[in-house]
Amino acid sequence: MNTNDKIHxxxxxxxxxxxxxWNRLHDxxxxxxEAIVKSSQSMSGAxxxxxxxxxxSTKHWRxxxxxxxxxxxxxxxxxxxxxxYGHCSKCGQWIGDALLEFDAAEAICxxxxxxGH
Numbered sequence: 001m002n003t004n005d006k007i008h009x010x011x012x013x014x015x016x017x018x019x020x021x022w023n024r025l026h027d028x029x030x031x032x033x034e035a036i037v038k039s040s041q042s043m044s045g046a047x048x049x050x051x052x053x054x055x056x057s058t059k060h061w062r063x064x065x066x067x068x069x070x071x072x073x074x075x076x077x078x079x080x081x082x083x084x085y086g087h088c089s090k091c092g093q094w095i096g097d098a099l100l101e102f103d104a105a106e107a108i109c110x111x112x113x114x115x116g117h
Contacts (some may be wrong), residue, residue: 022080024104029073036066069105076105088112 039062041116088095088109095109 021085021104025073025077025080029070029077032066032070032073033054035072036063039063039066045080071109072105075107079107 039059042059076085079087079089086095086100087093088111089107090112091109093109093111095106099106099110
């Protein structure tokens, strides 16, 4: 994606910290989408290196990680819009500011994460 093609949100449907959070999540989402496109283009390339089995599996693994991150970001944006952002999707407790600062798309609190939920 050409940098001139990026859409920048001007009117965020919420103000304050929610708007900053929306921008943070949305910016990362754009970056992940660009990486997915680049990865797909390189996977369809006809260079000899890409035809090696180990190279193909690495590219598929990377593509799967990018797709999973995109789903996590989309879910976080949905939670932000619905008003449930920051609350654990398993137990409903607050996830914690430190964890959300580390990964703004986190959906599960440390307690549920440690329990394997």
